[in-house]
Amino acid sequence: MEKNTRLILALDVLDGDEALRISGDVAGYVDAIKVGYPLILATGLGIITELSKYAPIIADFKVADIPNTNRLICEQVFRAGADAVIIQGFTGHDSLRSCVELAKSSNKDIFVVTEMSHPGALDFMQAAGGAIAKMAADEKASGVVAPATRPERVRKIREIIGNELTIISPGVGAQGGSASDAIKAGADWVIVGRSIYLAEEPARAAADIVADIKTGI
Numbered sequence: 016m017e018k019n020t021r022l023i024l025a026l027d028v029l030d031g032d033e034a035l036r037i038s039g040d041v042a043g044y045v046d047a048i049k050v051g052y053p054l055i056l057a058t059g060l061g062i063i064t065e066l067s068k069y070a071p072i073i074a075d076f077k078v079a080d081i082p083n084t085n086r087l088i089c090e091q092v093f094r095a096g097a098d099a100v101i102i103q104g105f106t107g108h109d110s111l112r113s114c115v116e117l118a119k120s121s122n123k124d125i126f127v128v129t130e131m132s133h134p135g136a137l138d139f140m141q142a143a144g145g146a147i148a149k150m151a152a153d154e155k156a157s158g159v160v161a162p163a164t165r166p167e168r169v170r171k172i173r174e175i176i177g178n179e180l181t182i183i184s185p186g187v188g189a190q191g192g193s194a195s196d197a198i199k200a201g202a203d204w205v206i207v208g209r210s211i212y213l214a215e216e217p218a219r220a221a222a223d224i225v226a227d228i229k230t231g232i
Contacts, residue, residue: 016046016071016098016124018203020225021232022194023047023073023183025208031058031065037217038069044221047098049206051075063095071098073183077128079103082113089114089125099124101160104147105140111154124157129172132162132186144168148175158182158203163192166200173201187224194224198231 024045028034031054038048048070054062055074063072074097078088089100102114104127111127118125129151130136130144144161151159158181161172169184176182184202186192188210197205207224214220 016204019046020044021046021198021204021228022221022225023049023204023206024070024211024221025049025051025075025185025206026066026212027051027053027208028212029053029057031062034058034062035065035069037212038066040218041211041221042069044218044225045070046204047071047073049073049075049101051077060091060095063092063097067096067098072096073099073101073124073126075101077101077103078114079106080110081106082109085110086113086117089117093117093121093123097123099126099157101126101128103128104150105143108150108154111150111156115154115156118157119155126158126160126181126183127151127156128160130162130168131160132164132190132192136162141168144172145175148172152176152180156180160185161202163187163194163197163202163205164190166193166196169197169200169202194227195231198228 074092129148130140161169163184164186181203183204184197185206187205194205
C-alpha cells in the first residue's frame with residue numbers, strides 16, 4: 016500500500032453490487048479496502064478480484080490454524096487477488112511463519128492481530144498482545160493490527176515493533192476510536208467501516224475522516 020490518505024475502508028456489506036458502488040465512490044479517499052467473511056460468504060471469493068480494480072485488497076480472515084491450513088487459506092486468497100491477509104498471532108510462530116514465507120514469495124503482505132478493538136479483547140488478548148507483536152517483528156511480518164479504541168496500546172505496540180513494521184488500526188468511528196489519536200499514537204493507517212459504508216454519502220464521510228487523519232500527522 017502507498018501511504019497517501021492513511022485510510023482503509025472496512026467493507027462489511029453483504030451485497031456485491033453495493034460493495035462495488037461504495038468502493039467506486041470512495042476510491043480516491045482510501046489506500047486499501049478490507050474485506051472479511053460477511054462479504055465473502057455472501058458473494059464468493061471472486062468479489063476480491065472485482066474490488067481490486069479500486070484499491071489494494073486486505074483479506075481480513077483472521078486466519079488461525081495449523082501451519083499447513085494457514086498456508087492453504089492464504090494461497091487461495093492471494094490467488095483471488097488479495098494483496099494482504101490478516102492472521103491471528105495466538106496460534107504461534109510456526110503458523111505465522113507459514114503465512115509470512117508464502118506472502119514474501121508472492122510479493123504479498125501479512126498483518127498479525129495483536130489485540131482487537133472491542134471491549135472483550137481485554138479479557139484475554141491484551142495480556143498476550145505485546146508478545147504477539149514481538150513475534151510478528153521477529154518473524155518479519157509486514158505489520159500488525161492494533162486497536163484505535165485504545166491509543167495507549169497502539170503506542171506500546173509501536174515501541175515493541177519499532178519502525179520496521181506497519182500498524183493498521185481498526186475501531187475508528189462506530190466503535191469510538193479517533194483517527195487522529197490513533198495516528199498520533201503510532202498507527203500508519205486507520206480502518207473505518209460503518210461510519211463510511213452506512214453514510215448517505217460515503218465519499219464525503221471518507222473525506223471527513225481523511226481530514227481528521229491529517230490533524231494527527
